[in-house]
Each structure stands twice: as structure tokens, then as C-alpha cells.
Amino acid sequence: MSLATTRPALIEQGHWLTVRDCKRVLVVVHTVTFAQRLREVFGLLADDLRIQVVFTAAPHAFGTGVTQYLRGLGITTVPWEEALRTEFDLALAAGSRGVHELRCPVVRVSHGAGHIKPLTDTTARTPGGRRAPGMLNPVHLMHEGRVVPAAVVYAHERDVAELARTCPQALPVAHVVGDPCVDRITAALPRRAEYRRALGLTEGQRLVVVTSTWGPASTFGRLDALVPHLLSQLPGDRYRIALSVHPNVFAGHGPWQVYGWLAGCRGRGIAVVPPEADWQSLLVAADWIVGDHGSLAAYGTLTEAALLLTAGPRREVSAHSPAALLAAAAPVVSPLHPLAEQLEYAARTRRPGQYDQVTASLSSAPGEFHRRMRTVVYRLLGLGEPARPPAVAPLPPPPPLRQWETQADEGAAG
Structure with missing residues (x-):
């Protein structure tokens, strides 16, 4: 049976696992675009023997191609329904759909160059509410009156200033970490x-x-x-x-x-x-x-x-x-x-x-994304960071x- 079709046993934490007692991090992938941004985050955890990373493809209107993209990286996924039933130490997600159902703290990762498109689904907006974009909008950060993420990471201080106006409830969990695309493109020039x-x-x-x-x-x-x-x-x-x-x-x-x-x-x-x-x-x-x-x-x-x-x-x-x-x-x-x-x-x-x-x-933190992002994740996991800078491979030809x-x-x- 091939790697691509084998159901991962690691989510069950059976006695057959070789590396045990790991912190378990769930990567929730809604779309290929989100997967490309999350890769900058879960790649920071890949060589740490204290951490086991598990992946799931969450339902999304633009979810076509997610499983194939992850398979191309050598990644197998667990069913979304099973991920919802399982305890994890932390989850990483770039999208909001369904993450309030997870049984662990969630880190929300912004994607793209800033927050471009205002909220288009006005049915979920409160009367008189602003059409704030993406991860600056309460629709994407809150569920039934509570802030869902344990941490929300942004590229720029301006985003946090805007968050104070659009969703002040999320300010205590907001972090400015920069933008990985800015850092990679600049380094590749x-x-x-x-x-x-x-x-x-x-x-x-x-x-x-x-x-x-x-x-x-x-x-x-x-x-x-x-x-x-x-x-x-x-x-x-x-x-x-x-x-x-x-x-x-x-x-x-x-x-x-x-x-x-x-x-x-x-x-x-x-x-x-x-x-x-x-x-x-x-x-x-x-x-x-x-x-x-x-x-x-x-x-x-x-x-x-x-x-x-x-x-x-x-x-x-x-x-x-x-x-x-x-x-x-x-x-x-x-x-x-x-x-x-x-x-x-x-x-x-x-x-x-x-x-x-x-x-x-x-980005208001050029060159800092991977270092700052790793600090946020390890702090929430309750682990000390590796005693070395984050390993970031250069852009391939x-x-x-x-x-x-x-x-x-x-x-x-x-």
C-alpha cells in the first residue's frame, strides 16, 4: 500500500509508534493558498523530535486540490471528522471555517499581502457593522461571543491598530510577526x-x-x-x-x-x-x-x-x-x-x-517572520525553542x- 493511501496511525497514538510522548500539532488546511502560507509555519516544526505534526483537509468551497498539494509534499491527511474528535496540543489554521469545533488552542495565520478584500458575505454581519476584511473581522475571529484563536498573527502593526477598531476583543491574542513572502523575496533578489x-x-x-x-x-x-x-x-x-x-x-x-x-x-x-x-x-x-x-x-x-x-x-x-x-x-x-x-x-x-x-x-518586521512565528508557536506549546535560528531554505529555482x-x-x- 502506498504512502499516499495509507491511513496515518499516528492520530490514534497506538503502542506501535516509535517516537512517543510528543506534543501533537494539527495543521488545518482549507485551500491550496492557505496551505502555501501554513507551510512556512509547520516547516519550523519538522525536525523537532518533541513534536508530531498531523494534517487534515477542512471543508471549504475552494478546497479542491488540497489533498493533492499535501501529497506532493509527502504528507498524508486524517479525515476532518476524526480531527474534530481528537485531542491535540495546538492547531495551526489560515482559515476560520470549523476551527471553533477543534478541541485545542488554535493559531490563526494571516495570508496574502495585507488584508485586501472586505467581507463579502454581509448576511453574517451585524446591523451597521463594518465590512472589515479577513482576519480583521469579528465574523472570522469570534464564535458565539467568544474569540476563537489563542493567537492571531499579523504582518504589520497597522493590522493590530485596525483590529482595535474592528474586533477589540481579539487584541490580547494578536501578534505581529511579519510576512514570509516579503522575507523570502527580499533574500532571493x-x-x-x-x-x-x-x-x-x-x-x-x-x-x-x-x-x-x-x-x-x-x-x-x-x-x-x-x-x-x-x-x-x-x-x-x-x-x-x-x-x-x-x-x-x-x-x-x-x-x-x-x-x-x-x-x-x-x-x-x-x-x-x-x-x-x-x-x-x-x-x-x-x-x-x-x-x-x-x-x-x-x-x-x-x-x-x-x-x-x-x-x-x-x-x-x-x-x-x-x-x-x-x-x-x-x-x-x-x-x-x-x-x-x-x-x-x-x-x-x-x-x-x-x-x-x-x-x-x-511587513513591519522584515526579515523576522520565521523567528517571531516560531516563538508564538513554542510558547503556546509550553516548549523551549531549539537553540538555533529557524532553518529557512532559500527559494528554489x-x-x-x-x-x-x-x-x-x-x-x-x-
């Missing part, structure tokens, strides 16, 4: 030439990375207008194009359908980045990033790339988020002018400090763009 070689870029070729969040106002929601623009106006011998689409798009519509909609990209020089791929090295390697109000465009301000934004919504973007700050500072793509000219204009006119306000809003072009072809065919 000196390896830009290495990443470009790995992607297969030749001398003189320029890389355009198109990023899309999810939802009808995203770049993907208007892809029928953008893709022909890319294909017809950017000659393949000079430009290589990579399209990075939010995993929620794949989860919501299904990989077969998404790759089918992108069938026109096949053989036309557009590489479709799969949802499970690490996109951070791609941003580091880019010459241009064409993005929307999603997190990737905001993280792109940390790199050497010139930025352009597609016209985006205002109501879907929190006014003080990095996405809102970026929208006020970056040039916007116009369908009325040649795209190549607009790319060159953005590169030519990018000025020093243009995005300083955006980058400063991403990306695969060749050609591989992602082939993968898109196979995804549509399958």
Missing part, C-alpha cells in the same frame, strides 16, 4: 540571474509575468480582453509570458476547465503557472509584472520588475491595504495603445521610491517555462 537561466530565458529575452487574483473583477475574470492583447502585441522572440492564476480559480472552476479556457495560450509563448507552483522566484525573475488587485502585484513591488495594473474595482479593495496603495502609484494598462509601448513606458518611468509606501505596508507550457497543454487534454 541576488539570485535573479540564476532564476532567469532556470526559466530558459535567452539573451535579450524579457519576461512578462501576468498575475490574477480570483473573482469577477480579477484579471482572469476579464481574460478574454487581455490574452489577445498579449498574444498579438508581444513578439515571442523578444518576450516570454507567464500567467499566474490564483489557486481559487482552479479550485472553483476545475483545472480541466481553466486549462481549456487558456487553450489559446498553447504554443503561443504563454506559460500557465500551475496552482501548486511557487510563484515567488517568478516575480524575482520578471522584467514586468502586469497585475490586478491581488497579492502578487503588491509583492512585485519588492523586485526589480516594472509594474502595470489592469483596471480594478474599488469596492473590493480595502482602502488601507497594500493593493489600494499600489493602485494609487502604478500605471494602468490601456486597451487603446500597444502593450509593448506601455511596458517600455512603465520600465522607463519607474522612479526610485515609487513603491516605498507599498513595500513598507507589507523555478522549472523551465517550457514545462509549464506543456503542463497547460496536458491539463486541457486531460
